[in-house]
Each structure stands twice: as C-alpha cells, then as structure tokens.
Amino acid sequence: MKSELFKKVDAEKGNLFSLIQRLIQIKSYSGDEKEIVEYIVLRMKEFGFDEAYHDGFGNAIGKIGNGPIKIMYDAHIDTVKVTETENWIHPPFEGKIENGKLYGRGAVDEKPAMAGFMIACKVLKEIYGDDLPFTLYVVGSVLEEDADGYPLFHIIQNEGIRPDFVVLGEPTDLKVYRGQRGRMELKITTTGKSAHGAHNHKGINAIYKMQPVLEEIEKLDRRLKPKQPLGKGSITVSQIISKAPSLCSVSDYCQIHLDRRMTIGENKTTVVKELKEILKKYKIDAKVSIPNVEGLSWKGRKFCQEAYFPTWVYDEKHSIVDAAMKTSKAAIGKAKSGVWSFSTNGVATAGHFGIPTIGFAPSDEGLSHSSKEVLVLNDLLKATKFYSLFPFNILSGK
Numbered sequence: 001m002k003s004e005l006f007k008k009v010d011a012e013k014g015n016l017f018s019l020i021q022r023l024i025q026i027k028s029y030s031g032d033e034k035e036i037v038e039y040i041v042l043r044m045k046e047f048g049f050d051e052a053y054h055d056g057f058g059n060a061i062g063k064i065g066n067g068p069i070k071i072m073y074d075a076h077i078d079t080v081k082v083t084e085t086e087n088w089i090h091p092p093f094e095g096k097i098e099n100g101k102l103y104g105r106g107a108v109d110e111k112p113a114m115a116g117f118m119i120a121c122k123v124l125k126e127i128y129g130d131d132l133p134f135t136l137y138v139v140g141s142v143l144e145e146d147a148d149g150y151p152l153f154h155i156i157q158n159e160g161i162r163p164d165f166v167v168l169g170e171p172t173d174l175k176v177y178r179g180q181r182g183r184m185e186l187k188i189t190t191t192g193k194s195a196h197g198a199h200n201h202k203g204i205n206a207i208y209k210m211q212p213v214l215e216e217i218e219k220l221d222r223r224l225k226p227k228q229p230l231g232k233g234s235i236t237v238s239q240i241i242s243k244a245p246s247l248c249s250v251s252d253y254c255q256i257h258l259d260r261r262m263t264i265g266e267n268k269t270t271v272v273k274e275l276k277e278i279l280k281k282y283k284i285d286a287k288v289s290i291p292n293v294e295g296l297s298w299k300g301r302k303f304c305q306e307a308y309f310p311t312w313v314y315d316e317k318h319s320i321v322d323a324a325m326k327t328s329k330a331a332i333g334k335a336k337s338g339v340w341s342f343s344t345n346g347v348a349t350a351g352h353f354g355i356p357t358i359g360f361a362p363s364d365e366g367l368s369h370s371s372k373e374v375l376v377l378n379d380l381l382k383a384t385k386f387y388s389l390f391p392f393n394i395l396s397g398k
Contacts, residue, residue, distance in 0.1 A: 004127060015119060016116070031146065036060075037140060057303070058297040064132060072137045073113075091104075109373065142298065152166075166349040166356070168360075170359050170361060177337070177358060178338075178359075179312055183309045185293075207242050218237075229339050309351065323394040
C-alpha cells in the first residue's frame with residue numbers, strides 16, 4: 001500500500017508544484033478569500049472529490065470516502081497583508097520558483113498544506129475509488145489570521161461535521177507537532193474623577209491608579225514558570241489608552257490591553273484570578289474583562305467569539321501522535337515531535353472540543369508573516385506522502 005501511494009504521489013509532482021504556485025498567486029487576505037475558495041472548490045471537483053463546496057462561513061470543504069472514522073485536514077488559506085516596508089526577494093504574489101524553492105506570501109503560512117491535502121486526496125481516490133475505509137474532510141479555512149479557531153468552531157457547531165481526528169497544516173518543518181500554548185486577551189479598566197489641570201488636586205487620576213498594576217504585571221511575567229513541553233507562559237501590556245475632558249484635565253479613564261500566553265495548567269480562571277489578586281493587593285477599584293473578537297467573513301457572515309483560546313497538548317504516546325510519528329518515518333525516513341509557539345485552529349478542535357489534533361507540514365514557523373517566506377518544494381512532496389498514508393495508520397491504531 002505504502003509504495004503504491006508514494007509512487008502515485010511522485011507521479012503527481014508536477015500537479016502539486018503548479019497547484020501551490022497558483023495558490024500563492026491568488027491574493028487571499030483575511031476576509032477577502034472568495035477567489036481562492038472558489039478556485040479550491042473547482043479543483044477539488046476536478047480531482048474527483050465526492051463533495052466540494054463552501055460552507056455558510058465561507059470555508060472551502062471537500063470530502064472523500066464514507067467510512068465510520070472521520071478525519072479532518074485543515075489548512076487556513078487566508079494570509080496577513082503585505083506591507084510597504086517589507087523587502088521581498090521576489091514579488092510576494094508572483095509564485096516564483098527558483099532552485100527548487102517557491103517564494104511568496106503564504107508559502108509558509110500556510111498554503112503548502114492545502115496543495116498537499118488536495119493532491120493526496122486525488123491519489124487516494126484514483127487508487128481506492130469508493131472503497132476508502134474512512135471519511136476524510138479537507139478544509140480550506142478562512143479568517144484564521146483574525147480569529148484562530150473560529151472557522152473550525154463554526155464547522156463543528158453549525159455545519160454538522162465533527163471529526164474524530166484532525167491534522168493541521170500550520171508549518172512544522174516536517175515534524176509532528178502535538179500542542180501549543182493557549183492565548184487570551186484581557187482588559188483592565190480604572191476610573192477616576194476629572195478636574196481642571198490647574199486644580200489637579202481636586203481630581204482622581206485614573207492613569208495613576210493603573211501605575212502599580214503595570215509594575216505588578218511586569219513582575220508577574222518574570223515569575224511565570226515553564227511547563228514542558230510548552231515552556232513558559234507570558235503576559236504583556238500591548239496597549240494603554242486614557243480619556244479626559246481635554247488635554248488640560250485630569251484623566252478619569254484608563255484601560256490597558258493584555259496579551260496572555262498560557263502554558264500547561266493555565267486557563268481563563270487562573271489568569272483572571274491572578275490579575276484580580278493584583279488589584280486586591282493595592283485595593284484598586286478596577287474591572288478585569290475579556291473582550292470579544294468580531295468580524296465579517298467574505299460571505300457576509302458575522303462572527304463573534306470570546307478572545308480566549310485554550311492551551312492544548314498531547315503526550316507522545318497518544319494514538320494520534322503515535323500514528324503521525326509512524327507515518328513520518330514511512331514518508332520522510334525520520335520522526336520528531338514538537339509544539340508550536342503560536343496559536344492555531346487547534347484551539348477549537350483540541351482546546352474547546354477535545355478532538356485529538358496534530359500538525360504536520362513543511363517550512364519553519366519562524367518565517368511566518370515575514371518577507372522571508374519560502375517553501376522547499378521537495379519538502380512539500382514529502383508532506384503529501386504523509387497526508388496520503390496517515391488515515392490508514394490512524395485506523396490501524398484504533
């Protein structure tokens with residue numbers, strides 16, 4: 001089976017490379033993915049998928065097989081924008097191929113996996129036809145850069161598709177990634193009493209009330225403890241705003257925005273508690289809140305979710321990790337596990353729903369969102385072999 005699959009994937013090398021090149025050439029900023037979604041759905045149909053469509057949120061969804069075990073392959077197909085200050089070796093949407101490498105926005109984060117998923121399914125359909133022992137969904141998720149997790153949250157909650165296992169296409173440098181730190185956003189708000197700047201002693205300055213909070217948050221960041229394999233959590237003040245009747249007045253409102261990265265054992269409850277303890281220590285009357293992330297998909301679908309994205313990680317002995325490691329050894333001759341430093345759609349599948357999730361894809365996550373995005377095409381070929389074989393290994397481990 002393995003040799004036949006891999007031989008077929010090798011035969012599709014030309015299709016694979018031209019497909020990823022075209023995906024790079026289609027600009028698909030978050031919220032503006034219509035063109036790339038329609039292109040992917042069209043190619044899925046050409047490749048013999050049993051189903052190919054875009055859902056109510058705008059995700060591209062393809063399906064092959066009708067077996068009892070449901071597997072989902074997800075690659076977000078939106079990208080961050082190209083800025084004027086970026087210095088690209090080649091134009092970011094040219095899809096330049098040079099010396100076995102492809103350059104462009106999305107060449108790392110994370111269009112390669114989408115191409116690999118599609119070609120792997122093409123191969124599986126050609127070999128097995130309607131006799132696949134599993135159901136495999138391929139998702140080209142939208143708006144992940146703005147709302148990580150929500151695209152798959154929508155699919156599970158609103159589209160009636162709940163997989164048993166999930167493979168994410170975020171870059172892993174051909175390692176099996178098995179978790180990530182969680183993240184959440186928070187706001188702390190202090191209020192005071194306004195007064196004319198010439199009579200500031202009559203007011204209560206909300207900015208001054210915030211000052212000890214800022215100092216304690218900086219100390220908190222330094223004392224957070226690392227937990228393997230995810231490492232240390234962090235907390236950062238990312239924004240501070242204040243309001244007053246005029247620039248000649250005492251500020252009666254101050255708010256800070258926090259970015260909190262969470263390791264093992266840290267969650268929404270523990271994070272809010274540690275901040276409230278700071279306020280209690282200084283007897284500060286302030287409000288701690290978790291904001292919502294809101295937006296609109298390219299189909300006009302509104303979304304809103306709390307800015308809380310749970311930590312998740314699986315042990316190397318877990319069945320999905322074990323199956324992925326065996327698949328990696330077969331596909332690329334070696335296997336190594338790791339974890340992401342950034343957040344992924346796994347915050348929905350593994351974090352919220354407890355669905356076993358791993359990641360496997362080419363390229364280094366450290367190149368994401370930069371003008372240095374580059375894909376080694378032969379690594380994509382290896383990843384595609386992984387995608388073609390993995391469903392069988394996860395079934396054998398059941």
